[in-house]
Amino acid sequence: MTAKDSSWLDLYQTLLDAWGPQHWWPADSPFEVMVGAILTQNTAWSNVEKAIGRLRQAQALTVSAVLKARDAELEEWLRPAGYFRVKAKRLRAFCQFLEEQGVAEQPQLLGLDLETLSLRALLLGVHGVGEETADSILLYALGRSIMVVDAYTRRIGSRLGWVGASIGYKDLQGVIEASLPTKSGVPLRKEFHALLVSLGKEHCRPRNPRCHRCPVQAFCRYGQGVSDQGRVRAD
DNA sequence: ATCCGGACGC
DNA sequence: GCGTCTGGAT
Incomplete structure (x- = not known):
């Protein structure tokens, strides 16, 4: 020592x-934290807030609503956050993942039966989720002890x-x-x-x-x- | 190593 | 106008 x-x-x-x-992470729900973690990639948080506001306004701040939206629609909501075409694909891929995991209605239940490192590996398999995004989700949305x-x-x-x-x-x-x-x-x-x-x-x-x-x-x-x-x- | 991109502060 | 923003995929 x-x-x-x-x-x-x-x-x-x-x-x-x-x-x-x-007072981090500012959000009303674990799912909103997950969405923010993807949208804030190389992006100022003030711009992410606008995009999340648009999703909320469109009542699209749910897994099912994101999955039902058309590409052009989703891209328009995400535009203020920049990289909007890339991020529309990533957000959709992430929501598909949550649905496949059976937690579309309760995203905060993701990986309840998994150790943190196993869940981390699972998250890293999702398109658009790299190490920092995975760890942000683990810590701020799912309450796992891991340093971002x-x-x-x-x-x-x-x-x-x-x-x-x-x-x-x-x-x-x-x-x-x-x-x-x-x-x-x-x-x-x-x-x-x-x-x-x-x-x-x-x-x-x-x-x-x-x-x-x-x-x-x-x-x-x-x-x-x-x-x-x-x-x-x-x- | 390059691309993605609108919003913001300076 | 320019540099930067709670990165990741190709």
């Missing part, structure tokens, strides 16, 4: 102390000097999971991922990071004048 083994947990605690709970990692997490970990910038999804997830408690960790993981997204948006941005009032500055070599390339910054 080195000091570094608990650094991700320290990061979580520091962010939570600074900002408090982020993303581009923000990778950038933050890299700038903190804890992982390589090109670390793969599973490796990054493994490193973080190793430092988190396994017991009653669902609320922690929900908050941690949400806090990392906030940090990535507000301070640890891709370009022009705002290190000035960053709550994690004390941990960070970047904030101490070192750039992504390991050189001292000019500013």
Whole structure:
């Protein structure tokens, strides 16, 4: 047990102390979380909200309604979320999957008899569901204890000097999971991922990071004048 | 490595 | 106008 083994947990605690709970995932039902997880792929959440609003307006926020809709209709509802043709296919494929699993009426019952990792593998078999989307569904819609990692997490970990910038999804997830408690960790993981997204948006941005009032500055070599390339910054 | 894409902040 | 947005498939 080195000091570094608990650094991700320290990061979580520091962010939570600074900002408090982020109240993720905003949705009225587990199915709405699943829909949001697919629609938010590489897309700003504000645009996803519009698309979900259109689905709700059309009373199409159910598995059966999505499956009954025509392609052009579904695409029009999803348009504000971008990639609307791609996402219409993915949402339809996901709803077909829920129907095949016999949970079209109660999507929150998906995989009740399965271990988390088995259910994860099942989700990854659905067209349009990759690792981050699968884990978002597992954690936020189905209440499974699994850490969601993303581009923000990778950038933050890299700038903190804890992982390589090109670390793969599973490796990054493994490193973080190793430092988190396994017991009653669902609320922690929900908050941690949400806090990392906030940090990535507000301070640890891709370009022009705002290190000035960053709550994690004390941990960070970047904030101490070192750039992504390991050189001292000019500013 | 490229494509998908509208909405938003700057 | 440009870069970016709670990625995944080809």
